[in-house]
Amino acid sequence: MIDLDDIDRAILRALQQDATVKTAELGRRLGISQPAAWRRVRRLQEAGVIKGRRLDLDREALGFGVTVFLGIKLATHGRVSLADFERAVTAIPEVLTVQHVLGRYDYRLMVVARDLADFERVLRRRIMTLPGAGEVEANVVLSEERRPGPIG
Incomplete structure (x- = not known):
């Protein structure tokens, strides 16, 4: 530090x-x-405090009007490796973040789509076919407030 x-x-x-x-x-x-x-x-x-500089794109202006947070519980922990799941999920372009978390779900994803029909397509054809994907909970973002975060 x-x-x-x-x-x-x-x-x-x-x-x-x-x-x-x-x-x-x-x-x-x-x-x-x-x-x-x-x-x-x-x-x-x-020192690694500044990791890089990113371009902040307006997803809505690019046609991605829906953002969804998904909680995914793996169906079989022993039969599918976490690495296999992570490799497959990071290959999906609509998935912006993949977080391995503790709690009810094993992973939390941030997914963007053009609209709800597009999200349903991504969910059915890409997310639900991931190796080991089991229970899924979706939370559609209605609004977002951005905060810069604490600087100690």
Whole structure:
């Protein structure tokens, strides 16, 4: 774990809001030089605090108006390996995240689809045919509030 000071936290907050902000602008906002801002960002990257920078796409604008969280309980733990299930599920383009979890279900998936009919097709033809797939619970997202998350 890396020790973060107030400037590090401010840099992380700024990059969380806009990952394309330049170090010169970070320095200007925080009252430090561009080289100092660059060194701090580099240190945060090398320490693994900043894993990368991602492009946030508007799924709805791309035609994916439905987001569904699925809980999947494997039917047979011993007969199908977790690796086989994970390899198969990550090959489905509509599955954005795969989380191996504790609790009632073994996996939690975030799935996008164009509409409910498209989701039903993905569910029947791709999800339910996965090796070891058993019980499935679907939660359709009605609305979403995005929060940046805590920076300690």
